[in-house]
Amino acid sequence: MLARKSIIPEEYVLARIAAENLRKPRIRDRPRKARFIAKNGACNLAHKNIREQGRFLQDIFTTLVDLKWRHTLVIFTMSFLCSWLLFAMMWWLVAFAHGDMDPSTESPTNSTKWTPCVTCVRSFTSAFLFSIEVQVTIGFGGRMMTEECPLAITVLILQNIVGLIINAVMLGCIFMKTAQAHRRAETLIFSRQAVIAVRNGKLCFMFRVGDLRKSMIISASVRIQVVRKTTTPEGEVIPIHQVDIPVDNPIESNNIFLVAPLIICHVIDKRSPLYDISAADLALQDLELIVILEGVVETTGITTQARTSYIAEEILWGHRFVPIVTEEEGVYAVDYSKFGNTVKVAAPRCSARELDEKPSILIQTLQKSELSHQNSLRKRNSMRRNNSIRRSNSMRRTNPSLIVPKVQFITPEGSQSASET
Known part of the structure; x- marks a missing residue:
């Protein structure tokens, strides 16, 4: 199956872009060791040696949706430009075959009234502008098609159909890219x-x-x-x-x-x-x-x-x-x-099998955790008590006003006694 020749040449731009996206998966973080799924959910998998790249074009809509935004926009821009140029060439050929390019048809000395296929189309530039007006339905009013040439009517219908197809594919692709489930x-x-x-x-x-x-x-x-x-x-x-x-x-x-x-x-x-x-x-x-x-x-x-x-x-x-x-x-x-x-x-460091075979391991682990927790509480309380004592002593040394003065009391016998309040 892999030895079969590719339907589309490998140098085809769209197939090559799709293959590059598969070969280089977009991963935001670089883990220390190889993993299949990155932390952001991207698959850490690179596809190599894809011989039948034409299969990407058999499902063209999915290929366009999977492409990056810049590639998608470039493809649709080139599609519009190519369609405008193609139909501009067709309008120019219609006008040239009908004789609308002949300067004598607009000469005031010409006694017969000349009816062109498309009015005001005298060069390829004017044909290109008319092609844009037809496909985008701008309709400035300067250039218009007459009923003189049935071939021009056929070209008009064909260009409208092609323009609608390009617009439908572009809008559907953009909608699917913005409404994808991974968003x-x-x-x-x-x-x-x-x-x-x-x-x-x-x-x-x-x-x-x-x-x-x-x-x-x-x-x-x-x-x-x-x-x-x-x-x-x-x-x-x-x-x-x-x-x-x-x-x-x-x-x-x-x-x-x-x-x-x-x-x-x-x-x-x-x-x-x-x-x-x-x-x-x-x-x-x-x-x-x-x-x-x-x-x-x-x-x-x-x-x-x-x-x-x-x-x-x-x-x-x-x-x-x-x-x-x-x-x-x-x-x-x-x-x-x-x-x-x-x-x-607290959690035992053994495996779950050992824990099922020896349930006492869990009890011993919880008891050790409880004892260590009580010891840590005692140490924490003693440290807090010592810190409060040191803080009060330092405040007394730095602020003399906090030193308690001595007060003398006179007893009824006339003797004096000193005490601190």
Whole structure:
């Protein structure tokens, strides 16, 4: 199939531009290691050695929509110019064949009244201007077609049809480029890092997702896939081995109600590919967790998809996301400045398998965390007390007026006693 000869030559401009867009994917950030999905959702995949580039022209509309804006505008500008020049040449030939270019037809000595095919078309420049007026329907009134030449009527109809086709394709392409589904995904955000912590007695992989717009995503669903390089027992190397992992949801489905930022949780159990991975093994793992959020845009009804991924360096073990939703005066407020903030929490460093086999590890970890928390509170309180004492002593030394004066009291026996108040 690949050895078949290309339908369109490889030097064809449109096919070459489309192939360049595939060979050079646009990725905003440059990750440290190779990944399949960038943080902004772009696919980090380069297509090489595409022999049948003419297939891009078989679906010309999708090719125009996928092109960059500057390439699309250049193509439509050249289409208009070429159509104007082509029909200008046809109008000039019609006028030349009818004899409208002959200066004697406008001579005042000519006794017969000459009726041209198109009035005021005496050169190629005037024919070009008339071509623009016909296709754009400007109609200045100086140049007009007469019923003298049936061929001119045919050219007029043909130019109108071609102009309508170019306008329809251009407007449809521009509308599709501005209303593409990935534009809505720009306001769907994910946390920069994911975390692994204990929730309800189980190790869980968690990340946060939010929507910046007030218009909601209908029927939103979240899918998580683990992509890693694996080798089968037969020795076959699978560079992109995809495994779906479930999302913890009480209704046993991946649908979510994304009215506020949510923490998506995956319980690391026996079905999870992360079941045998500990905190020490995580840094050595060559895996990538791809997150896909899909839903229908409420305002347009177009299905949109937002993507991101997390590699091993972007997963924090023993952390938890801080709360960002608060209730203020009867309204729930979201503080997006803390969207990706995390805090350290007590979490066992072993794998989920070891935690299931030895549940006492979790109890010991929580007890150690409680003791360390109490010790830190004692140290913090003692430091505060010492700081307050030092501060009061320094204020007494710097401000003599704060020194308490001595007051003498006279007793009934006539003796004097000194005291401080």
